[in-house]
Amino acid sequence: DIQMTQSPSTLSASVGDRVTITCRASQSISNWLAWYQQKPGKAPKLLIYKASSLESGVPSRFSGSGSETEFTLTISSLQPDDFATYYCQQYNSFTWTFGQGTKVEIK
């Protein structure tokens, strides 16, 4: 099974900071990677699909990059609404695997 490892697990940042979260796959997944944002008590929200495609309605400060085994989610200028937990997710042969999550906290 493909394992997804996110880093860091927790990130402390200030409004306006540039934030980068990394996700590594245990084997190549091409660009079959998505990023989600989840706030406490709420369902996850799709931000990025196919590693770098921005979901409709998602602010352009969010961007994704990478391929094969290494991927990044970047928030160019952190806003108060962005404090949340972020998950990467891979899809391969009808199995879906999520990373363990990265919590973005207020510094």
Next chain:
Amino acid sequence: EVQLVESGGGLVQPGGSLRLSCAASGFSFSSYSMNWVRQAPGKGLEWVSYISSSSSSIYYADSVKGRFTISRDNAKNSLYLQMNSLRAEDTAVYYCARTCLVCQGSLDYWGQGSLVTVSS
């Protein structure tokens, strides 16, 4: 507006059964494959099961294989998860989620979740 509304969660004893439902609206339900994803309290997300639009393809995570059954009724715009032989480790919020048609396996809409608690 796309809406997914789960129901059927609650408290059940170990070894018991529960059936979750997910009512879909605002889109052509019969055209989309669907999933169940769960989240244990304070933990991350875990994919549970997938069903294709016509129910011809069904897949499960190893952790629930043989105990859970996914199904759908396209005439009723509804998705189901029959959970048998429940264990304490099945305690979680269960989300139904739609597979995006053009997003390579991404899940583009999620319900609000239904809490299942397995405890004596």
